Amino acid sequence: TQLLEQSPQFLSIQEGENLTVYCNSSSVFSSLQWYRQEPGEGPVLLVTVVTGGEVKKLKRLTFQFGDARKDSSLHITAAQPGDTGLYLCAGNWPLYGQNFVFGPGTRLSVLP
Amino acid sequence: KAGVTQTPRYLIKTRGQQVTLSCSPISGHRSVSWYQQTPGQGLQFLFEYFSETQRNKGNFPGRFSGRQFSNSRSEMNVSTLELGDSALYLCASSSQGAVELFFGEGSRLTVL
Numbered sequence: 230t231q232l233l234e235q236s237p238q239f240l241s242i243q244e245g246e247n248l249t250v251y252c253n254s255s256s257v258f259s260s261l262q263w264y265r266q267e268p269g270e271g272p273v274l275l276v277t278v279v280t281g282g283e284v285k286k287l288k289r290l291t292f293q294f295g296d297a298r299k300d301s302s303l304h305i306t307a308a309q310p311g312d313t314g315l316y317l318c319a320g321n322w323p324l325y326g327q328n329f330v331f332g333p334g335t336r337l338s339v340l341p
Numbered sequence: 342k343a344g345v346t347q348t349p350r351y352l353i354k355t356r357g358q359q360v361t362l363s364c365s366p367i368s369g370h371r372s373v374s375w376y377q378q379t380p381g382q383g384l385q386f387l388f389e390y391f392s393e394t395q396r397n398k399g400n401f402p403g404r405f406s407g408r409q410f411s412n413s414r415s416e417m418n419v420s421t422l423e424l425g426d427s428a429l430y431l432c433a434s435s436s437q438g439a440v441e442l443f444f445g446e447g448s449r450l451t452v453l
Contacts, residue, residue: 260440271345271431271444272384279440317384321440329374329442331384 232256233320233332241338245307250335252318253300259321261301263292266315266334275303308339343368345445347432353451359420362448366413366434372396373415374442375407378429387430390415391437419450427452 234253242248252261260279264272276285278294278301285292289312291304305312318332346365354360366373374397375387386399390409407417413434419426429449433442 262441264442264444269446271433271446272442274441274443277441319384319442329386331376331386333383 232330233318235316235318235332235335237335238333239336239338241340242308244309244339244341246339247304247306248308248337249302249304250316250337251300251302252332254320255299257298259298261294261298261321262319262329263301263303264317264319266317267313272315272317305337308337310339310341313337313339345432345434345443347430347445347448349448350446351449351451353453354422355453356422356424358422359418360422360450361416361418362430362432362450364415364417364432364434364445366415366432367443370434370436370443371413372435372437373409373413374433374435375415375417376431376433377401378431378447379427384431387417422452424452426450 236251260277262277263275265275266272276292281296281298283294289306293302315334315336317334319329348363372391374389376384377387378384387401388395388407389397393409404420409415429447431444431447433444435442
């Protein structure tokens with residue numbers, strides 16, 4: 230059973246298109262992180278969101294934390310081939326006796 | 342500031358053998374976590390060490406073990422390897438009280 234779900238699982242788009250990926254759970258997070266992982270490398274932290282309703286922007290990436298702190302979205306404007314990778318969300322979940330739980334990821338491919 | 346360093350990057354073992362993986366965290370980070378990443382299960386939490394003590398443990402069999410040294414470097418060991426242990430093993434470090442993880446590039450283990 231996945232504690233964190235991500236959708237879509239796979240996404241292939243053309244350069245210049247916009248996209249949104251989602252991270253959902255039935256439980257409340259203390260905080261949530263988004264990571265991007267490229268083949269053969271470890272995940273790299275993109276952002277941390279803590280407050281319900283919080284919106285953070287990182288260049289063309291916009292991250293939103295749901296008001297109830299159960300879900301999050303990542304929106305990419307004018308995607309570029311360099312955005313290709315596996316996007317992972319991770320929840321800080323101390324009640325489950327571990328620090329972080331990861332979603333299964335969204336694999337994004339941006340074609341030139 | 343040097344990042345998280347994992348060694349070896351790649352290794353091949355046969356069933357029944359054991360393996361030890363090493364992780365050097367970012368200087369000043371005292372928390373080290375280990376994750377197993379496979380295509381089917383995604384990123385799964387193995388354990389977390391802080392100041393030489395195991396603070397959290399994931400749902401893995403006792404064949405998976407770890408330790409942390411006084412300089413915060415960490416090792417994980419897998420005994421009696423099984424084919425299903427083939428995976429990318431990722432180490433992540435974080436500073437005390439922080440919610441962000443900084444990952445190494447991983448050790449890719451193949452069990453034949």
